[in-house]
Amino acid sequence: xxxxxxxxxxxxxxxxxxxxxxxxxxxxxxxxxxxxxxxxxxxxxxxxxxxxxxxxxxxxxxxxxxxxxxxxxxxxxxxxxxxxxxxxxxxxxxxxxxxxxxxxxxxxxxxxxxxxxxxxxxxxxxxxxxxxxxxxxxxxx
Amino acid sequence: xxxxxxxxxxxxxxxxxxxxxxxxxxxxxxxxxxxxxxxxxxxxxxxxxxxxxxxxxxxxxxxxxxxxxxxxxxxxxxxxxxxxxxxxxxxxxxxxxxxxxxxxxxxxxxxxxxxxxxxxxxxxxxxxxxxxxxxxxxxxxxxxxxxxxxxxxxxxxxxxxxxxxxxxxxxxxxxxxxxxxxxxxxxxxxxxxxxxxxxxxxxxxxxxxxxxxxxxxxxxxxxxxxxxxxxxxxxxxxxxxxxxxxxxxxxxxxxxxxxxxxxxxxxxxxxxxxxxxxxxxxxxxxxxxxxxxxxxxxxxxxxxxxxxxxxxxxxxxxxxxxxxxxxxxxxxxxxxxxxxxxxxxxxxxxxxxxxxxxxxxxxxxxxxxxxxxxxxxxxxxxxxxxxxxxxxxxxxxxxxxxxxxxxxxxxxxxxxxxxxxxxxxxxxxxxxxxxxxxxxxxxxxxxxxxxxxxxxxxxxxxxxxxxxxxxxxxxxxxxxxxxxxxxxxxxxxxxxxxxxxxxxxxxxxxxxxxxxxxxxxxxxxxxxxxxxxxxxxxxxxxxxxxxxxxxxxxxxxxxxxxxxxxxxxxxxxxxxxxxxxxxxxxxxxxxxxxxxxxxxxxxxxxxxxxxxxxxxxxxxxxxxxxxxxxxxxxxxxxxxxxxxxxxxxxxx
Numbered sequence: 001x002x003x004x005x006x007x008x009x010x011x012x013x014x015x016x017x018x019x020x021x022x023x024x025x026x027x028x029x030x031x032x033x034x035x036x037x038x039x040x041x042x043x044x045x046x047x048x049x050x051x052x053x054x055x056x057x058x059x060x061x062x063x064x065x066x067x068x069x070x071x072x073x074x075x076x077x078x079x080x081x082x083x084x085x086x087x088x089x090x091x092x093x094x095x096x097x098x099x100x101x102x103x104x105x106x107x108x109x110x111x112x113x114x115x116x117x118x119x120x121x122x123x124x125x126x127x128x129x130x131x132x133x134x135x136x137x138x139x140x141x
Numbered sequence: 142x143x144x145x146x147x148x149x150x151x152x153x154x155x156x157x158x159x160x161x162x163x164x165x166x167x168x169x170x171x172x173x174x175x176x177x178x179x180x181x182x183x184x185x186x187x188x189x190x191x192x193x194x195x196x197x198x199x200x201x202x203x204x205x206x207x208x209x210x211x212x213x214x215x216x217x218x219x220x221x222x223x224x225x226x227x228x229x230x231x232x233x234x235x236x237x238x239x240x241x242x243x244x245x246x247x248x249x250x251x252x253x254x255x256x257x258x259x260x261x262x263x264x265x266x267x268x269x270x271x272x273x274x275x276x277x278x279x280x281x282x283x284x285x286x287x288x289x290x291x292x293x294x295x296x297x298x299x300x301x302x303x304x305x306x307x308x309x310x311x312x313x314x315x316x317x318x319x320x321x322x323x324x325x326x327x328x329x330x331x332x333x334x335x336x337x338x339x340x341x342x343x344x345x346x347x348x349x350x351x352x353x354x355x356x357x358x359x360x361x362x363x364x365x366x367x368x369x370x371x372x373x374x375x376x377x378x379x380x381x382x383x384x385x386x387x388x389x390x391x392x393x394x395x396x397x398x399x400x401x402x403x404x405x406x407x408x409x410x411x412x413x414x415x416x417x418x419x420x421x422x423x424x425x426x427x428x429x430x431x432x433x434x435x436x437x438x439x440x441x442x443x444x445x446x447x448x449x450x451x452x453x454x455x456x457x458x459x460x461x462x463x464x465x466x467x468x469x470x471x472x473x474x475x476x477x478x479x480x481x482x483x484x485x486x487x488x489x490x491x492x493x494x495x496x497x498x499x500x501x502x503x504x505x506x507x508x509x510x511x512x513x514x515x516x517x518x519x520x521x522x523x524x525x526x527x528x529x530x531x532x533x534x535x536x537x538x539x540x541x542x543x544x545x546x547x548x549x550x551x552x553x554x555x556x557x558x559x560x561x562x563x564x565x566x567x568x569x570x571x572x573x574x575x576x577x578x579x580x581x582x583x584x585x586x587x588x589x590x591x592x593x594x595x596x597x598x599x600x601x602x603x604x605x606x607x608x609x610x611x612x613x614x615x616x617x618x619x620x621x622x623x624x625x626x627x628x629x630x631x632x633x634x635x636x637x638x639x640x641x642x643x644x645x646x647x648x649x650x651x652x653x654x655x656x657x658x659x660x661x662x663x664x665x666x667x668x669x670x671x672x673x674x675x676x677x678x679x680x681x682x683x684x685x686x687x688x689x690x691x692x693x694x695x696x697x698x699x700x701x702x703x704x705x706x707x708x709x710x711x712x713x714x715x716x717x718x719x720x721x722x723x724x725x726x727x728x729x730x731x732x733x734x735x736x737x738x739x740x741x742x743x744x745x746x747x748x749x750x751x752x753x754x755x756x757x758x759x760x761x762x763x764x765x766x767x768x769x770x771x772x773x774x775x776x777x778x779x780x781x782x783x784x785x786x787x788x789x790x791x792x793x
Contacts, residue, residue, distance in 0.1 A: 018500035033522040095724035
């Protein structure tokens, strides 16, 4: 075998290994990433399935005194809302940023039992912050 | 003042358009005056944007809440220090920072090359200014940073408390230095393709720019990791968030490029591959800026600033199209001078390094965009979380560590059995001895054992290189061993600086391996005076204290930490309630040693004073930061100007 063929064979071998790793990694770790409406559509098959539920905390629905490890709130996509119940370290920004990804399961009892709450890097949610001044902007262009 | 800011940005756009067009016309028609005024325009552009940067900083410092951007990110009570960092807290300011840095880099590049690379320099300017035109157009049409409010706000909304951390000064700025820096190597590459002047001159001219950008991208990521670790309070430093991935990907392809150019310099091979790598790296920096600044990937439907999307897609598409077009028509000029010889050779170990790095970059890319693929194909979003990245990248990363040890020592062209024996018998023996030792000590974690043993392998190869070099020099010159060692590194800064960087990378690997494989955590609810035993630590909870500060109220728990019966520290994890927000900010407390970090989070408490805690023991984390320091040393060494070359240039 001449060197060139060897190199090509080696390259293909490595590429194949990478592809295999990605393929097996994907199929063993994938999780539905759903909005509240998408979850509602999938009842009852979605019950007890591990998913990532995303949405906004419905204003006024957050039941938390700021210092306990128990928290409940409604997540909403403006159409449908789902009650989320969580116990554990409550992440910072739950109230102020309010854009949440909850990992856990929807129980047949009708609420979402979360075991992890994610709140994303705050610098990204600037479009949320400017609400106050939004209609106050001079149209200059 | 603000109209001065608006005006300078508008004028900068005009100058950038001139700087884009003039070099093309000048170079085509051989019009020297036009080329020279194009060179001057680079100075003007940098000057104008510097003025607008100063105007914005001034607006922040003087609480000019008639500007929407200032009103959104600062307030009268924002501390002085954070009034400055609020500059890049949002999208508008970040874009200004981007284009300002690029204009300064552009000016520096033109100045550096005033006597060199005359054929390709006009097109280098074209690429730099083309990129400036893109960003300035965005700033004029979509994100005007000096936009005014109709009714000036009485006070601003203030900076998000999470962003009020010293890390936020250096994390975004260093990342941007890296992102923007890669524009320079890319512009040389594209200019070389456009002009067809494809010898190795351009490669040599961008060496320092490449390592500069690579270094800052790494430091930016590390600082971000450290910020997450001490500030976000979940106990980790990397979450495979799309935004993190966005800055990790160009670093990976940039690392590949940094290595593969050496093959081109030494052996005249891999020319097309190198071009592809730098094009890809630049593409990923723009993609990264787009992701970090538009929030498109992680956005929950309506939160992204959608107006930016089409512009960025257009620019990325155009960049790819132009680059690939010129790469394609220059293919005949990019033929290798040499053929690959043996499969056991330095060339092939470099190739392996490149394949692994690009493979990892692809895996990260796949994991980041997978939700969109699945939505497009199956109509529903499916995500792969951190487990995907850990599962895929760990084996590839281990391969990469192995190559780090092999690459610098194996012979060019074809390694003989003798060469392999001389170079690798000690490191190999060291690695075997290490793994036996770890097994004997009771370690049963496969990844842990392999990773630590490979680290021993790499460190031994690095030590051997220094020893051999120093003793050879000692024999040759009669200098003492220490002097030889010093002179050796001084005379071959790039090579030995590179080894030092490798050593730093291995230290980082130790930290990552420690946390990934040996982290333990425990949640507990403790009454005042109660103790808890966690591994070799005993924690005694002494109660809560609270106090008021000007802009926040703080509640802190006192924890006495005992290690083997001896008190080693008092930790005070806190929750702080910032004014105007009933949402607390968690401040963790960390006891950091070379062996491990003891990490305490105050999760909550009740009226009787019983508090909930989460504790973590994160082994070896500190080596991640120390590794970053070592890499900094190595990178400074590599970038340090050569005295001899300067003298040679002066003589010319």
